Amino acid sequence: MQIQDLPYPDPGVPDARSGPRLLWWLFRNQLGGQLKALSWGLLHFASVSALPFCVGVAIQAVVDRSGSRLALAGGLMVLCCAGNALGDTFLHRAAITNWITAASRVQQLLARKAALLGSALTRRVAAGEVVAVSTGDVEKIGWFVEAVSRFTAAALTIALVCGGLVVYEPALGIVVALGLPALALAVLPLLPRATQRADVQREKAGRATELASDTVAGLRVLRGIGGEELFLDRYRAASQEVRHAAVRSARMWSLISAIQVLLPGLLLIAVVWYGVHLAQDGRIGVGALVTVYSSVMILTYPLRHFEEIAMAYSFSRPSAQRTARVLSLERATDTGGSRPAEVPSGDLCDPATGLLAPAGMLTAVVCGDPDAAGRLAERLGGHPSEQSPSVLLGGVPLDELPLDCARTAVLVQDKDPVLLSGTLRDLLDVPSSGTVGTDAALSAARCDDVLAALVQGSVGAEDPLDARLTERGRSLSGGQRQRLALARSLVTDPDVLVLDEPTSAVDSHTEARIAQGLRDLRAKRTTVVFTSSPLLLDRADRVVFLHEGTAAAAGTHRDLLASEPRYRAVVTRETEDEDAPARRTVLAADDVPHRLEEIEETA
Structure with a gap:
């Protein structure tokens, strides 16, 4: 595999049981480049x-006048000089190729895993950790994978010499034969402590990256509540912790480097001292x-x-461990599929909660717990938990x-949908059935003012x-972003569309x-x-009320208002006793359609 051939047609199936196993799998899968x-x-x-042998032969020839x-x-x-120049040039070329191809393979594997898991990825792994793995960690993994071949060549050369x-x-x-292995093994007692300090540094750096990612993502909200400086102070503190950890790690590696300079110097002094005595005696x-x-x-x-391979492994091992943890995540479903590739039709049913969404109908789900609603939406999208x-x-x-x-059968729009940077045409250029046009989707999502604002700002x-x-539509308001995301989902026109708080x-x-x-x-x-909006609930064909993880009641919005006090408490935010006069309940049910008509006439 050469750099110009990237990306890989198929990056393969990684061995993600542990960090070292992942590194070994990467090494085996580019064995040709390693041998080169x-x-x-x-x-x-x-x-x-070989240059010292040539110099020695030349000096002895001068002494012997040959x-x-x-x-x-x-x-x-x-x-030797020609071999040195040729070998150094192509060694550098092969090493960089191994580095980039290994890092690219890991990035492709991470991208494939992210596409497989979808929104479930950030629910299982922090967004900051995903960013750290896909940026800094892949470089350290590539560094170790390519350093193995250079280390092996150096070790063989030392043994031959x-x-x-x-x-x-x-x-x-x-x-020399006894002294050099002792020099190579002298730093082994220091490696565990150096590795531990490197792990602490990487852990703190990952936390700082996660904090920075969360702060940037919520910057507008933080400014609105005056919490920007608070989070910036937290990030400054986290950054200082990373700096202190990096300094402690660097001190240990500088000590190892010093030993690697000191001990060969001592060996050189011993060889010269002993060699001079042998030369004076006429033995050499x-x-x-x-x-x-x-x-x-x-x-x-x-x-x-030897020092480089130790450093590369110390830094790449925690990186490989984090990468393996992400790559080991599995979609809690049969990703290969044991049925023919045909989209079924019919009712959508969740056995865990008893939720039933009849085919061809608009079903509204009311749940007092937003987190439980998010988990249910995730399950409806084909990502059940291990227990469900x-x-x-x-x-x-x-x-x-x-x-x-x-994915063709069911589309889930999250509560906080993401808008990528680009033109609006690119945003709406998604896989679709072709039945719903762009204009119809934008009209249904009521994006007229959004379009006007985009034209004015471009x-x-x-x-x-x-x-x-x-990026993420930061120049738009929250409601405008929601409507554009809704239009994108409507253009897709899936058989089953699941919307989590779209308005x-x-x-x-x-x-x-x-x-x-x-x-x-x-x-x-x-x-x-x-x-839980009465405006959407009144337009639904069927409303299902979830209480404590089960479907407690189903019917129309007005029927549930009149008959289900727990439903009424969630929808109307009612705080009075459930035995309030029935007159208020009836008025609340009767007022909804009239208020809807008034709102439509005003709009």
Whole structure:
């Protein structure tokens, strides 16, 4: 795999049982690139390490006044320099390729997992952690995966040079062969503490990223309530904690680096001292002494890769652990699908709560607990919890349908839908049945003033569909964003449309018109609306009241107002005793249609 071939046609199925297993899986899946980097690394390190032998041969040839051996040494040095340049160039190319391809594979896996889980992802993992995994963590994982091949080449080179020195000059070669492994293993006692400090730093950095993400997402609300400075102070405190943790981690790594410089220096002094005594005794020649001395100096270069691989693993292990935790999340349904890829038709039923949404009808659901309503909406979209059975559509469990088929059958609009940046035309360019046009959807969602505001705020956009939206529609009000999101859902025209509080930020005049537009446009189509607004409830064909996780009552809005005190308490925010006079209940039920007519006439 080359960089120009990215993205992968299929990134594969990762081994997400643990962080180390994920790293090993990534290494195995780019074995060809690793072998290529290993080959170029061996050429590079071997060429660098062979230079001392060439220098030693040249010096000994000068001492012996041998022109032929001096010419041979010069030719060998030219070959070593050429091999060094060639190996270093292509090692860097192969290493960067391995780094980028590994990081890209992880990013594709994360993107695929996010698409698979949908809105359930941020309910299981904090948004800040997802951001941290998909940005900083993938780089550290790629760093370790590509560093393995360079470390292996360096280790093999050191072993070969030590063996060559033992054969070439046994007296000094044995000292080097015993000293170098001791140098490489000397920092092992410090690695657990360095790894622990790196883990603390990454944990604090993830918390700071999550806090920053949440603060930016709710910046407008924070400014409205005067809490901006409070959250900024919290982020400053979290940032200082990250800085202190980074300094503590850097101190440990600087100590390891110092040891990696100090100990080879001591070994070099020992070799020179012992070699001088051997040369004075006539046991070795001057060329041999220079060769061993130069070899020890050169070997400090591949020896640095021992420190790098330790650092890369220390930083990548927690990153891989977090990535594996995200990749191990599963949609609590059969993602492969055990039934044919055909969309079933019929009633929508949730066995856990007893909710029934008849086919072709507008069903409103009233639930006093907004969190419970959100969980139910998630289940209706095909994401049941492990404890809850699957929702049935036409008697067919959604988890037995292929994922694409289930998403075609049911569309869930969250309470806080996301609008991506781009033009309005791009926003409404979604997979759809083709039955509902853009104009009809915008009209039903009552987006006339939204279109006017977008045209006014976009320079040179005569067609409202060419007007640009900022990220998440921050330039629009909450009600305007809700209506655009509703229009996008209506354009999709799914068999079953589930809306969670689609008009919570809309004024009553607009809400009444949206209720009528939604009813008209979705005629003979199954629609489920989670709401407590009387304006929407009165337009529903059927209202289901959920109490303590079960469907406690069902009927029309006016019937439930008259017969169900708990329903009336949720919808009308009534705080009086449930035995209030029946006259008030009847008036409340009779007033709703008249108020709706007054609102429509005023609008």
